[in-house]
Amino acid sequence: MQIGFVEAVDFRNYRTLSLAPGPRLNVLSGPNGQGKTNLLEALGLLVTGRSFRTPRIAEIPRWGSPAASLTGDLVRADGTSPTRRAVRRTVERLDDGRWQLGGEPVEWARAIAFGWQDLEIVNGAPSARRSFIDGVAGRLYPVHRSSLIQFRQLLARRNRLLQGRSGDAATRARLEPWDAQFATVGMELVNRRRRAVAALQTELARVYGALCATGGKVEIRYQTALGEASDAAALLAALERAQREEVRRGQTLVGPHRDDLAIEIDGVDARAYGSRGQQRLVALALRLAEMLPVTDAAGTTPVLLLDDALSELDPAAREQIVRELAAAEQVFLTAPEPLTVKGAAVFSVNAGGVASA
Ligand SMILES: Nc1ncnc2c1ncn2[C@@H]1O[C@H](COP(=O)(O)OP(=O)(O)OP(=O)(O)O)[C@@H](O)[C@H]1O
Ligand SMILES: [Mg+2]
Incomplete structure (x- = not known):
């Protein structure tokens, strides 16, 4: 499966976000604290309806916002005819002060996330x-x-x-x-x-x-x-x-x-x-x-969300990882430095903004 596009409003440090990722390897690079992990979290939440980062959903809306929302398309191109599913997810504060997560599950959608805490x-x-x-x-x-x-x-x-x-x-x-x-x-x-x-x-x-x-x-x-x-x-x-x-x-x-x-x-x-x-x-x-x-x-294949998966590794290991990822379907890989990988879609993440690099 793939994420066709995603739009976010008041999600973490993104006031608004609109991203049309590539079908295979996507590199998200940018300095520390700019929103790379936040973006992976948004993609994971869009696909699975849960944050891989925290069970405390109150942390998700942009500070001071009463709600966060994600909309997007999940695409399955592996069957005889491609299936496209529009998805909407919300995190809202209810009148009694509790936070509620809204949105329908997509039974075939899976995301596998890797981060430093692994x-x-x-x-x-x-x-x-x-x-x-x-x-x-x-x-x-x-x-x-x-x-x-x-x-x-x-x-x-x-x-x-x-x-x-x-x-x-x-x-x-x-x-x-x-x-x-x-x-x-x-x-x-x-x-x-x-x-x-x-x-x-x-x-x-x-x-x-x-x-x-x-x-x-x-x-x-x-x-x-x-x-x-x-x-x-x-x-x-x-x-x-x-x-x-x-x-x-x-x-x-x-x-x-x-x-x-x-x-x-x-x-x-x-x-x-x-x-x-x-x-x-x-x-x-x-x-x-x-x-x-x-x-x-x-x-269908899961979407891979790999946060900083290349850090602390020697050049040979990094090269082998990139080679292994080239064989996967849709992958998002963050890196704190610019990274050029043949055939990859490259985005730069800066202060809650994402631009095609
Ligand atoms: N709910 C929120 N509202 C607004 N900003 C937030 C919220 N949650 C986190 N942030 C801010 O988002 C910023 C970016 O966080 P993120 O973890 O995505 O950075 P990063 O690009 O992955 O950095 P690093 O390279 O250090 O891992 C942080 O500075 C954090 O303070
Ligand atoms: Mg990070």
């Missing part, structure tokens, strides 16, 4: 890797997102019960009705995450090999205390075994909220031993590896 997938805490794999699973299997919300509610409820002051037996009795549901939804999450890991694996090895000729082999594995088990009964049994300890500590100790991903380069933990450049390349490779499985699942 380094955390490789070198950060387990929660960064869980949200990475949940993001992938959500793009592959849209139901994943709603079951994740449901799981978080069940987990919060369970933890509240565990923190209650009643004695062991009473707590157990109150947990019981929730546990079966917790185990069912929890195991669904685990299984979808495992499938997402499996879907990434082959492409990850290929992409990392392409980006870094001397780089070795990258592998990811899903890590859970549940071992290979894949049915809800296994999670239920683990909850039962952990119950005494759970009551003592007042929190749920087994389930997908405790899982992690192992990321290895040639069998060695990338978090502990990878160089910063290697970690950046692995993080980028993880995002690029998503393209093929997401294309298969959605029936």
Whole structure:
């Protein structure tokens, strides 16, 4: 798929914005603080209806504005006849002071975003890797997102019960009705995450090999205390075994909220031993590896939004990335310096304005 055009009003530091991007690689360059990441955020919001940058939508409208809006065209040229979908998204302040996001989802539209914070997938805490794999699973299997919300509610409820002051037996009795549901939804999450890991694996090895000729082999594995088990009964049994300890500590100790991903380069933990450049390349490779499985699942290519993906990398790696991107469909790549890439549409971003360079 592609973004045909986008217009924005009062979006972050853009008073107005109008952009007709190219069908393949688009380079957005400009000095720091001019609006490059804001523009990627707008493109992502147009495509997916969510900001990849923040869950706090109140931050999106231009300071002092009661609303922000985006309109644009999403185009699918992969079927027998091209499909064009007009999209409008709004962020508005309601009378009661809350902020509301408006706009219809487009079921085949996907965007994959990469930014500097993605380094955390490789070198950060387990929660960064869980949200990475949940993001992938959500793009592959849209139901994943709603079951994740449901799981978080069940987990919060369970933890509240565990923190209650009643004695062991009473707590157990109150947990019981929730546990079966917790185990069912929890195991669904685990299984979808495992499938997402499996879907990434082959492409990850290929992409990392392409980006870094001397780089070795990258592998990811899903890590859970549940071992290979894949049915809800296994999670239920683990909850039962952990119950005494759970009551003592007042929190749920087994389930997908405790899982992690192992990321290895040639069998060695990338978090502990990878160089910063290697970690950046692995993080980028993880995002690029998503393209093929997401294309298969959605029936059309995702739009790639790559924020500052070339920084901190050596010239050979930068060249390989650009080569890899040339094979993709629509890509947006920001850079703080002017960048010339053969065949790319180049835009310069300056103080909330975008001009064809
Ligand atoms: N809601 C908002 N209203 C107005 N301005 C905003 C809003 N949110 C952020 N900004 C401003 O937008 C500016 C540009 O931010 P952005 O992150 O897009 O810069 P950038 O071009 O990506 O810079 P860098 O190269 O440093 O990453 C910032 O200076 C920030 O203060
Ligand atoms: Mg930026």
